[in-house]
Amino acid sequence: MDRRDFLKDTAGTFAALTTLSPLLGAGPPARPDLAVVRGPSPERIVRAAVDALGGIRRFIAKGDVVVVKPNIGWDRRPEQAATTNPEVVATLVKLCFEAGARKVKVFDRTCNDARRCYVQSGIEAAARAAGAEVSFVDERRFREVPIPHGVAIKAWPIYIDLLEADKVISAPIAKHHGLCRLTLCHKNWMGVMGENRGRIHQRLDDTLVDISTVIKPAFTVLDAVRILTNHGPQGGDPADVRRLDTVIAGTDLVAIDAYGTTLFGLTGADIGYVREAARRGLGVMDLGRLSIRKFEA
Amino acid sequence: MLIWARRCTQGLFLLVFILLFLQTEQQGADQLGYPVKVFLDIDPLLALATLLSAHALAAGFLLSLALAGLTVVLGRVFCGWACPLGTLHNLMGALRRWRGPQRVRGWFRAKYLLLVFLLAGSAVGLQLTGLFDPLSLLARHLALGPYPAFNYAANSAMDAVYRVDRKALTLVAEPLFALLKKSVLAFQQPHFAQGSLLTALLLAILLLNLSERRFWCRYLCPLGALLGLLGRWAQLRREVAEGCNACGVCDRECQGGLAASRETGWISSECLYCMTCDDACPKNAVSFGFRGKPAPAALDLGRRRVLLAGGTGLAAVAVSRATPAFDRRANPGLLRPPGARPEPDFLARCVKCGECMKVCTTNGLQPTLLEAGLEGVWSPVLVPTRGYCEFNCTLCGQVCPTGAIQKLTPAAKTQWRIGTAMFDRGRCLPHAHATPCIVCEEVCPTPTKAIWFEEVVVRDRAGQAVTVKQPHVDLKLCIGCGICEAKCPIGDRPAVYVTSIGETRSRQNQMLLDDPGGYGS
Numbered sequence: 001m002d003r004r005d006f007l008k009d010t011a012g013t014f015a016a017l018t019t020l021s022p023l024l025g026a027g028p029p030a031r032p033d034l035a036v037v038r039g040p041s042p043e044r045i046v047r048a049a050v051d052a053l054g055g056i057r058r059f060i061a062k063g064d065v066v067v068v069k070p071n072i073g074w075d076r077r078p079e080q081a082a083t084t085n086p087e088v089v090a091t092l093v094k095l096c097f098e099a100g101a102r103k104v105k106v107f108d109r110t111c112n113d114a115r116r117c118y119v120q121s122g123i124e125a126a127a128r129a130a131g132a133e134v135s136f137v138d139e140r141r142f143r144e145v146p147i148p149h150g151v152a153i154k155a156w157p158i159y160i161d162l163l164e165a166d167k168v169i170s171a172p173i174a175k176h177h178g179l180c181r182l183t184l185c186h187k188n189w190m191g192v193m194g195e196n197r198g199r200i201h202q203r204l205d206d207t208l209v210d211i212s213t214v215i216k217p218a219f220t221v222l223d224a225v226r227i228l229t230n231h232g233p234q235g236g237d238p239a240d241v242r243r244l245d246t247v248i249a250g251t252d253l254v255a256i257d258a259y260g261t262t263l264f265g266l267t268g269a270d271i272g273y274v275r276e277a278a279r280r281g282l283g284v285m286d287l288g289r290l291s292i293r294k295f296e297a
Numbered sequence: 298m299l300i301w302a303r304r305c306t307q308g309l310f311l312l313v314f315i316l317l318f319l320q321t322e323q324q325g326a327d328q329l330g331y332p333v334k335v336f337l338d339i340d341p342l343l344a345l346a347t348l349l350s351a352h353a354l355a356a357g358f359l360l361s362l363a364l365a366g367l368t369v370v371l372g373r374v375f376c377g378w379a380c381p382l383g384t385l386h387n388l389m390g391a392l393r394r395w396r397g398p399q400r401v402r403g404w405f406r407a408k409y410l411l412l413v414f415l416l417a418g419s420a421v422g423l424q425l426t427g428l429f430d431p432l433s434l435l436a437r438h439l440a441l442g443p444y445p446a447f448n449y450a451a452n453s454a455m456d457a458v459y460r461v462d463r464k465a466l467t468l469v470a471e472p473l474f475a476l477l478k479k480s481v482l483a484f485q486q487p488h489f490a491q492g493s494l495l496t497a498l499l500l501a502i503l504l505l506n507l508s509e510r511r512f513w514c515r516y517l518c519p520l521g522a523l524l525g526l527l528g529r530w531a532q533l534r535r536e537v538a539e540g541c542n543a544c545g546v547c548d549r550e551c552q553g554g555l556a557a558s559r560e561t562g563w564i565s566s567e568c569l570y571c572m573t574c575d576d577a578c579p580k581n582a583v584s585f586g587f588r589g590k591p592a593p594a595a596l597d598l599g600r601r602r603v604l605l606a607g608g609t610g611l612a613a614v615a616v617s618r619a620t621p622a623f624d625r626r627a628n629p630g631l632l633r634p635p636g637a638r639p640e641p642d643f644l645a646r647c648v649k650c651g652e653c654m655k656v657c658t659t660n661g662l663q664p665t666l667l668e669a670g671l672e673g674v675w676s677p678v679l680v681p682t683r684g685y686c687e688f689n690c691t692l693c694g695q696v697c698p699t700g701a702i703q704k705l706t707p708a709a710k711t712q713w714r715i716g717t718a719m720f721d722r723g724r725c726l727p728h729a730h731a732t733p734c735i736v737c738e739e740v741c742p743t744p745t746k747a748i749w750f751e752e753v754v755v756r757d758r759a760g761q762a763v764t765v766k767q768p769h770v771d772l773k774l775c776i777g778c779g780i781c782e783a784k785c786p787i788g789d790r791p792a793v794y795v796t797s798i799g800e801t802r803s804r805q806n807q808m809l810l811d812d813p814g815g816y817g818s
Contacts, residue, residue, distance in 0.1 A: 075689050111740060111784075113658045113687050115484060119325030120689070136484075140459055178738045178750065179766065198736040198786040202726065236744035 030054075032293035033284070034250040034259055039297040042087035042225050042247070048297035049221060049249035050095055059218040062100030064166040068092045068132065069217075071172050071188060072108035072123050074234045075116040081226035081241045082234050083117070084173045086126035088223045088247065092169055093130035104130075105161055108191040109137040142194035149213045149280075152206035157194030162215070170220040170253075174260045176232030176240070180204050182264060183233050184257040185220050186212055186273050205272035212253055212282060222248040222256050224263055254283025255290050262287070300576045303377065307384040314381040318439060319481060321696060323658040323687075327707060329695055334652055336381070336432045337698035341365040341527070342412075342520040343433065343648050346426035347699045349419035350645040355699045365527055372531035373524045376514055377552065377571035382431040383514055387552070389503045390510035398548050399509070401556045404516050405567055409598050410606040412522040417610030422641065423617065423672055427648025429519050434499075437651030437675060441489040441664055442496030444655075448483050488683070489654065490663045491675075514569060515554045525566030529596060532587050533570070535563050540580040547574035547583055566596045617671045627806035629796035631669060632679035632777065634662055635686060635713040636694040636703040639802050640669075646701035649675040653693035653702055659684025661779065662693060677702075679715060681779025681795055686715055688742035688778060711743070716777030717799040717808075718747070718770050724792035727765035731757040735766050737781035737793050747774035748781060748793075772799065772809060 035052035037045040050056050060066060070084035078086055089106065096104045106127040110117040114136045118124035124134045142157035162168060172188035179201055180187070186208040190197055193211065200207040224246040228235040235241065244263060250256045254277045258268030268274040268285040278285035320331040337343060338357020341364055347355040355361070364375060376383050415426045427433040455477075458470040478484075489495075505512035514521050548556055553569045556562035574583045627640075634653055637643050654662040654677050661684025664675040677693070679686055688711060694704040705713060718737075726732040727750075741748040750766035757763050770793075777795045785791035798808050 075687065112742075113323060113690070115323050115325035116658070116687065116689065117325075124325075140456065178746070179733070179735045196786060196788070198734075198784055201734050201736050201739070201786075202732050204733070231744060231746055233739060234742055236742065240744075 032250075033252055033255055033290040034248060034292045036246060036248050036259065036292060036294040037297050038244070038246045038295075040245055041297075042085050042223075042245075043091045044297050045225075045245070045247050046088050046091040046221060046249075047095065048295070049247050050219075052293050052295075053219060053249055053251070056095040056099040059169075060096050060099035060101055060167055064096070064099075064101045065103045065105070065164075066096045066101045066167045066169060067105045067107075067162050067165040068096070068127070068169045068171055069162065069188060069191060070106065070108060070123055070127075070223075071191065072114075072117045072121050073111045073191060075112035075120050076234060076236065077120055078122050079226065079238070079241065080235050081173065081228040082175065082232070082236075083121035083123065084171050084223045085225040086122035088221060088225060089123050089171055090126040090130040090132075092171055092221060093127050093132040096169070097131055101167075104132040105165065106132045106134045107137055107159070107161065109159070109193070109197075110191075139194070145214055147210050147214050150210040152203040153200070153210050156211065158215070159192040159194065162192045167218040168215065170217040171223060172220070173223040173227070174263055175228040175235070176230050176264070178232065180208075180272060182261060182266070182271055184260040184271075184274075185222055185253045186257060186277065189215050205276050208273040209277045209280060209282065212277060213280075217251075217253075219249060219251045220253060220256055222260050224248060224260070227263055229264060252283040252290075254278050254285050255287075258285045258287055259290075259292065298576065299572045303571055306378045307387065310379045311381045311384045314435075318436065318444075318655070321440075321652060321655045322484060323656065323690065323692060327689070327691065329656070329692060333656075334650075334696050334698045335360070337436065337648075337650055337652070339364045340430060340432050340520065340698075341368075342426060342430050342523045343698060345523070346416065346419045346424060346430075346648070347646055349416060350422050350424045351642060351699070353646065353700060357698060368524045368527040368531070370531060371533045372528035372565050372568060372570050373521065374533075374570045375524060376518075376521050377569035380431060380514075380520075382435045383511065383569070385435075385503060386506050386511045386513055389506035390552075393507050395510065395549065398545060399551065399554050399556075401554060401562075402516075405554070406598050406602065407516050408518055408522040409525070409596075410602055411517065412519040412526075413603050413606040414610040414613075415519055417607040418613050419610075421611060421614045422645045423610070423614040424645050424647060425613070425672060426519065427650060428674070429517070430648065431513070431518050431520050433648045433650040434502075436655070437649055437664075438495045438499035440651040440655035441675075442492045442494075442499060444483070445487040445489055445492055446496060447481075448486050451477055451482055452486055485660065487655075487660050489660075490680075491666060495664075495675075509554065511552050511554075511569065514552075515567075525596070529566050531565045533585055534565065534587070535568065535574070536584050536586055536588065538582040538584070541578075541582040542580060544579060546577050546579060550574055550577045564596055620670050623670060627797055627800075627803065628668060629798065630678070631665075631797050632681070632715050632779070632795060633797075633800070633802065634677055634679060634693045634702045635691075635710055635715055636697075636705045637802055638701060638703065639804075643701050643802070644669065644672055644676070646699040647673075647676045648699055648701075650698060651675070652696040652698065653677045656692045656696050657684065658687040658690045658692065659783070661685055661783070679779060679795075681782035682791065685780035685783040686778040688780075712776070712801075714776045714799050714801040715779070716795045716797040717772060717775050718777060718779070718781050718793050718795045720768060720770065721790075721792045721794065724787055724790065725768065726786070726792070727753075727755075727767045728792075731755045731763045731765060733763075733765050734786065735768060736784050736786060737768050738766070740780045740784045742778060742780060743774050743776060745774060747771045747776070768793070775799070 035049040037049040039045045074082040076082035141160040177183040189211045230240040321333040341361040344361035455474045662677040722728040726734040738748040
């Protein structure tokens with residue numbers, strides 16, 4: 001064997017090993033299903049989580065119009081953990097621009113007064129500083145979207161800006177909820193639903209999953225920098241807030257929600273809509289079947 | 298020359314009034330950031346009435362003293378140069394051409410008698426002053442009538458263009474709409490009960506200018522009357538020099554309707570100090586200065602008339618209070634804003650300026666008609682089906698000029714009870730119809746939710762077991778903000794509703810033994 005052959009063979013073997021390594025269990029998997037990152041800086045953990053998923057360029061292309069959809073639903077401050085952490089939102093906005101996005105829009109159809117929610121949550125200021133176009137929901141801009149596989153609803157008006165975006169990034173916060181126990185990724189879409197949303201509570205689990213069959217985000221970052229463990233979804237009592245300094249990122253909504261439940265000492269099967277979404281094959285609820293990369297940053 | 302200086306000044310004051318009016322709106326922060334009620338603060342009539350009726354100093358008491366002091370020296374310059382309603386009267390009056398001499402009528406005394414009537418009432422706790430005070434009147438009528446109408450017109454015009462959906466049109470219209478929204482339009486379309494009535498009344502007052510210029514200011518304005526009394530011995534006086542040939546031009550031009558050409562005709566109390574006569578005099582004989590003779594024509598109101606007006610004011614108190622509104626039983630629908638004082642004190646202070654209704658985040662504060670008695674007309678009441686009380690918002694207390702609604706700290710606000718919510722179980726979905734819902738619990742804002750639920754297995758018509766969460770109210774935690782009522786999916790008559798029972802401001806309107814006013818431990 002001469003030197004050239006040796007080099008060729010070594011390179012070949014190396015290439016083969018690198019390609020096969022996830023299967024062989026050698027080294028970390030290239031792309032985990034979930035990235036769970038913990039650390040004191042929301043910006044750093046969001047960046048690390050997105051990098052672990054393959055980097056922002058995997059999801060956002062040059063020239064994209066992107067919607068980053070946080071939870072701005074309540075007139076609460078970030079430390080009350082009822083709305084998405086503003087730094088998490090701002091970091092996602094920055095990442096989009098770094099990938100060459102043309103425009104990043106941030107909005108939510110709020111429950112409390114929108115002006116107070118946008119200001120008090122800190123999201124308007126943070127997202128705008130990062131370059132996003134932050135706007136209030138315009139009640140004229142909803143379009144009825146058919147939900148062919150809907151179980152509880154067959155159509156619903158959805159916000160046009162979301163429908164027309166090239167990419168959507170979902171950025172909910174993990175919270176307690178009186179009716180469905182926890183509000184995680186699935187419930188984030190309530191903020192783009194028009195008309196009288198209150199009625200969906202009559203079949204909440206089915207409706208949330210129905211909506212998830214028609215809105216497909218590029219990826220999701222579940223904010224667990226602070227979580228609200230009781231009296232959700234609004235909270236207000238500092239005793240109900242726990243600081244976890246964590247974000248969970250991935251592309252499988254069911255998987256993220258299933259992991260999210262563990263932050264509250266539950267499992268995916270405890271939550272009706274997670275169970276229902278898994279049953280309908282929208283994603284994987286069984287954490288044992290997922291590759292989860294958990295690290296600190 | 299002078300006339301243009303005056304017009305510019307008037308325009309400036311009107312502009313400031315309108316800008317502050319537009320700023321009287323939720324911006325998202327806890328504080329408004331602008332002194333939006335400054336025109337009400339400087340008003341000495343409101344300050345005096347509050348002092349008499351509530352024995353309290355209005356927030357702007359010192360500012361109002363400044364205007365009073367200014368008037369003592371300079372006369373009614375405020376009327377001629379600053380009053381925004383006066384300026385609107387000027388504009389209306391300009392719609393007609395005026396020829397020939399003006400009639401001079403004794404009716405100018407009416408406003409002084411109205412003032413005596415109002416202040417006599419105030420002295421025994423009847424606060425009707427705000428209904429006639431020009432600044433309170435303008436703020437109220439603009440906010441509740443024309444401004445919502447203007448918003449409706451602009452919004453529907455823009456909506457129509459939007460629905461046409463032609464790209465070229467939308468490209469122009471939408472940025473324009475965004476600009477309008479940012480500058481002059483309300484964040485959301487306001488709707489007020491009696492909006493059209495209030496518009497009609499304002500219009501009627503303005504149309505009076507077509508019969509006589511500044512009709513309101515000459516015959517009706519109680520603030521003008523008060524300033525007239527203060528300016529009776531004003532140092533700034535009208536002087537007529539030698540050259541006067543009594544041509545009567547000044548009479549014809551006089552905004553105050555004085556027969557000024559005759560030396561005795563000029564009454565400092567009635568002069569608006571608009572100085573039109575100075576400009577108009579062909580002989581340049583008329584001027585205003587500080588050297589004139591200190592003997593202005595007397596202002597004779599007539600003792601009997603004054604006594605009658607005062608007596609009527611006193612009698613009005615008794616008459617207005619012998620109605621069911623003043624029965625001891627509280628009105629369940631009278632949900633006063635957070636921080637409102639006990640009803641008698643509240644009524645003694647509220648000047649019905651409409652600021653709280655204009656600023657209300659959700660449009661939930663609406664004007665009463667007769668629910669609070671005749672003296673409570675156009676006072677604010679929360680109508681949760683129109684809009685709930687935003688948990689962290691304290692704006693109504695911030696803009697109240699007389700402290701009828703106290704300024705609350707954010708912490709105190711979130712503890713303040715407007716009333717108490719209760720369920721109508723016959724309409725509630727989980728209680729009566731085997732259907733999950735619990736929106737009320739979701740939106741309930743107290744840190745430990747006042748609405749709690751019980752998981753109950755019920756049967757539907759087919760006999761199927763259905764697990765529902767049935768909501769209940771914790772009477773100790775509910776603050777009566779009404780968000781549950783506002784967001785209940787049973788929109789027409791919600792299955793949960795707030796009444797005034799348990800309101801923080803009342804010792805009597807309580808239900809529990811250990812409520813304030815009870816004797817529980």
